[in-house]
Amino acid sequence: MKIGLIGLGRIGQVHLESLGAIDGVEVVCVSDINETLCQQTVNKFNIPTYTLTYEDLISDPEVQAVWVCSPSNFHYTHVTSCLKKNKLVFCEKPLEINSEKIQELIDQFPDIDKRLMVGFNRRFDSNFSFVKSNTQKIGKPTILKITSRDPQPPPIEYIKTSGGIFMDMTIHDFDMASFMVDAKPISIYATGGVNYNPAFTGIDIDTALITIKFENGVICNIDNSRKCTYGYDQRLEFLGDQGMLSAENEKEHQATFFSSTGLESSLCKDFFIDRYIKAYSIENQTFIQCAQKNIEFPVTAKDALIALQLAQAANLSLKQNKVIHLND
Ligand SMILES: NC(=O)c1ccc[n+]([C@@H]2O[C@H](COP(=O)([O-])OP(=O)(O)OC[C@H]3O[C@@H](n4cnc5c(N)ncnc54)[C@H](O)[C@@H]3O)[C@@H](O)[C@H]2O)c1
Incomplete structure (x- = not known):
C-alpha cells in the first residue's frame, strides 16, 4: 500500500518509523509547511518526495492512504479533502473539535467506517x-x-x-x-x-x-x-x-x-x-489489515464523536x- 503523510512533527515522525517497519507499505510522499523538516524527513526515511501543500499530496494518484498528523485545527479540512479524493485516511486525535462537523462527515460519507480510522492509540x-x-x-x-x-x-x-x-x-x-x-x-x-x-x-x-x-x-x-x-x-x-x-x-x-x-x-x-510505541505500531498494522480486507476500522468517526x-x-x-x- 502506498501512503502519504501530512504533518511531520512529534507524532508524524512516530508514524513514519512504525509504517516503515510494515511489510508491503511504502510511504511515497510527505507534506509539511516547514521545508527544512520535509527535507530532513525524506532523507531520514528515504521517502521519494515531499510537498509544502497538502493538496499536492492528496492529488497524487499513487497515494492510496493518507496519515493526517497535522495540528488538530487542520484535521477536518485535511480529512475531508482526502475523503473527497477517495483516499483512505488515518487521522490523529482529535478528529475535530466541533461535533456538528463530525456528524457532517458521517452523513456525507456513508461508508466512512471503512474509509477513516481515528488515532485513539491507547x-x-x-x-x-x-x-x-x-x-x-x-x-x-x-x-x-x-x-x-x-x-x-x-x-x-x-x-x-x-x-x-x-x-x-x-x-x-x-x-x-x-x-x-x-x-x-x-x-x-x-x-x-x-x-x-x-x-x-x-x-x-x-x-x-x-x-x-x-x-x-x-x-x-x-x-x-x-x-x-x-x-x-x-x-x-x-x-x-x-x-x-x-x-x-x-x-x-x-x-x-x-x-x-x-x-x-x-x-x-x-x-x-x-x-505507546508498540501501540502505535499495532494501530498502524490494524489500519493496513482492515484496508486490505476492505472491512470497517475498529476506531471510527462515531467513536471520535462520542x-x-x-x-x-x-x-x-x-x-x-x-x-x-x-x-x-
Ligand atoms: N495519539 C497520540 O498519542 C498523539 C500524540 C501527540 C500528538 N497527537 C496529535 O497529533 C497532532 C500533531 O501533534 P504533534 O504533537 O505531532 O504536533 P507538532 O507541533 O509536533 O507537529 C505538527 C506538524 O504539523 C506541521 N503543520 C502545521 N500546519 C500544517 C499544515 N497546514 N499542513 C501540514 N503540516 C502542517 C508543523 O510544521 C509541524 O511539523 C495533533 O492533533 C495532536 O493532538 C496525537
Missing part, C-alpha cells in the same frame, strides 16, 4: 487491551478509575491550537472510558485549574478531575495533570462485584533495590512515544461548575 496498548478483553471476569462493573498525567506541559503555542485539555488530552481518556464501559454516558462533572504554568491562565487549565456516570451504573473518574515529576503516568483500574482489573504503568525496568532507608526502582516511561461530546460537556461543566446531564 486501545492498542497491550495492558489496556488485556483489561478490555477480560471485563466479563469482574462481574457487574461498578467503578472505572483512569489516571493520565503528562511529564510536563506542552508549549503555550501548542495549547493555543489544541482545543484545550479536554479536547487534546482527556479525549484519550473519554475514549478509553467509552471503550471499557461500553454503555451510554448519562452525566458528567469536571473541575480543574491552572497549577503549573501561569501563562495558561485564561487559555486552558492544566489539572482536572472528571466524573462520568454511565447508564449501566458504572461511575468513572478521570484524573489528568499536565505535569508529573516521575514520568508519564498511565494507569487504569476497573472494579466489579466479582473482582478488579488493573493496568499499571510500564517502567524502564521492573527491578527494585531494597535497603534500610527504603526502596529504589525505575521511573515510569518518559512520555507517549516511549510508553469522545468529543464528552469533552464538550466537560468544558460546559467546568465553566458552569455543575453536573451536565447528557440527555438534556
Whole structure:
C-alpha cells in the first residue's frame, strides 16, 4: 500500500518509523509547511518526495492512504479533502473539535467506517487491551478509575491550537472510558485549574478531575495533570462485584533495590512515544489489515464523536461548575 503523510512533527515522525517497519507499505510522499523538516524527513526515511501543500499530496494518484498528523485545527479540512479524493485516511486525535462537523462527515460519507480510522492509540496498548478483553471476569462493573498525567506541559503555542485539555488530552481518556464501559454516558462533572504554568491562565487549565456516570451504573473518574515529576503516568483500574482489573504503568525496568532507608526502582516511561510505541505500531498494522480486507476500522468517526461530546460537556461543566446531564 502506498501512503502519504501530512504533518511531520512529534507524532508524524512516530508514524513514519512504525509504517516503515510494515511489510508491503511504502510511504511515497510527505507534506509539511516547514521545508527544512520535509527535507530532513525524506532523507531520514528515504521517502521519494515531499510537498509544502497538502493538496499536492492528496492529488497524487499513487497515494492510496493518507496519515493526517497535522495540528488538530487542520484535521477536518485535511480529512475531508482526502475523503473527497477517495483516499483512505488515518487521522490523529482529535478528529475535530466541533461535533456538528463530525456528524457532517458521517452523513456525507456513508461508508466512512471503512474509509477513516481515528488515532485513539491507547486501545492498542497491550495492558489496556488485556483489561478490555477480560471485563466479563469482574462481574457487574461498578467503578472505572483512569489516571493520565503528562511529564510536563506542552508549549503555550501548542495549547493555543489544541482545543484545550479536554479536547487534546482527556479525549484519550473519554475514549478509553467509552471503550471499557461500553454503555451510554448519562452525566458528567469536571473541575480543574491552572497549577503549573501561569501563562495558561485564561487559555486552558492544566489539572482536572472528571466524573462520568454511565447508564449501566458504572461511575468513572478521570484524573489528568499536565505535569508529573516521575514520568508519564498511565494507569487504569476497573472494579466489579466479582473482582478488579488493573493496568499499571510500564517502567524502564521492573527491578527494585531494597535497603534500610527504603526502596529504589525505575521511573515510569518518559512520555507517549516511549510508553505507546508498540501501540502505535499495532494501530498502524490494524489500519493496513482492515484496508486490505476492505472491512470497517475498529476506531471510527462515531467513536471520535462520542469522545468529543464528552469533552464538550466537560468544558460546559467546568465553566458552569455543575453536573451536565447528557440527555438534556
Ligand atoms: N495519539 C497520540 O498519542 C498523539 C500524540 C501527540 C500528538 N497527537 C496529535 O497529533 C497532532 C500533531 O501533534 P504533534 O504533537 O505531532 O504536533 P507538532 O507541533 O509536533 O507537529 C505538527 C506538524 O504539523 C506541521 N503543520 C502545521 N500546519 C500544517 C499544515 N497546514 N499542513 C501540514 N503540516 C502542517 C508543523 O510544521 C509541524 O511539523 C495533533 O492533533 C495532536 O493532538 C496525537
